[in-house]
Amino acid sequence: MKVKLRNPTREVEVPGPTSVRILLERLQINPETVLVIREADLLTREERLADSDEVEIRPVISGGAGRGPAGVAAKCKRCRAPAKVEVARANAAFCADCFLRYVRNQMTKAIDDHEMFTKEDRLLVCVSGGKDSLALWDMLLDMGYDATGYHIVLWTGEEYANESRAMCEKYAAGRGATLIVTDLKDDEGFTIEQIAREGRRVPCSVCGLTKRYLSNLQATREGYDVLVTGHNLDDEAATLLGNTLHWQTEYIARQSPALPSTHAKLSKKVKPLYRVSERETAAYAILRGIDYIVEECPLVAGNTALRYKDALNLMEARSPGTKQQFFFGYLDKVAPLFASEDKVELRACTECGQSTTGDVCAYCRAKKQLRAKAGRKGAS
């Protein structure tokens, strides 16, 4: 049987017939980190595979290693139809329709519990072209929210940038939805690749800073009520693990799925997918026929959050539910204790007028540094 593996893309021959579970075991792949696809159809671990089958094993989690738990029931927990997706942490499996409903319910609970937004609000949804943010935009539009897409072309790599933008544009065109695009190279005069090449700053941290700054600028300048991102349960649990290991209490205090606006130039920010795992958002996108960029950012090697994701995936494979226990437990029991840590006074950046705790905001400082470097280069 032909098996297509991704990142990097390659094909291997595996003798059949067999089951998905045995195939993954043979290839030593953690089932929690992939989805197995045959002709645009998702397969559960108990599915039989014939020698003539062609299957794709698609990684749906950045990084990931180790072995997974034994298979779970292959019947939908809700309607008893044949299951398409296992959700080990809920000790459940669902058919396509019930799975989509399960994911939407998780998002609705997040929106309600944290009073994220209402149908009257204008939402600016940050879309990267990846599974999480496109699935998020899709659900928001389906539910009747006023959701405009916003994409930043970061230029972490030529091909990656073009494809990411194309995925966002394709989705927007298919839905007749509005997408706003900012091109870092044209509008801001630098690229993340350039920062990586110069090696003076960690590209991921400048990338994160740029995304936060530009999306907030767009939202506040154009009068959007809420800025929405596609951070999922895996992202949030990995960030919390990193912040906890380093006891970065001021970051821990700010890790809420909904941050209110505390300054005229600071938008309200929400993460409606924090209850949905990365594997689940990927399954959602595939079942809904959403085309997304499967490749990872070419600069991902320097991303420290990946190590924490790896560690959490190892634990999740042994004890399904670890990630949610960690993050939901933090929200229930710990976040209230940290509330007092988050008392900073904001003022206007003397360069750009956006909010900052100092005189000049971090983004303006980073840009100044880049210009100084370019100037020195030009003079030499």
Ligand code: AMP
């Ligand atoms: P990441 O930082 O890549 O894990 O992405 C987290 C979230 O940030 C995504 O779910 C998007 O909502 C947003 N995001 C990431 N990349 C972009 C981008 N190039 N343009 C707009 N939003 C983005």
Ligand code: FES
């Ligand atoms: Fe792309 Fe860090 S810059 S993952």
Ligand code: ZN
């Ligand atoms: Zn500034």
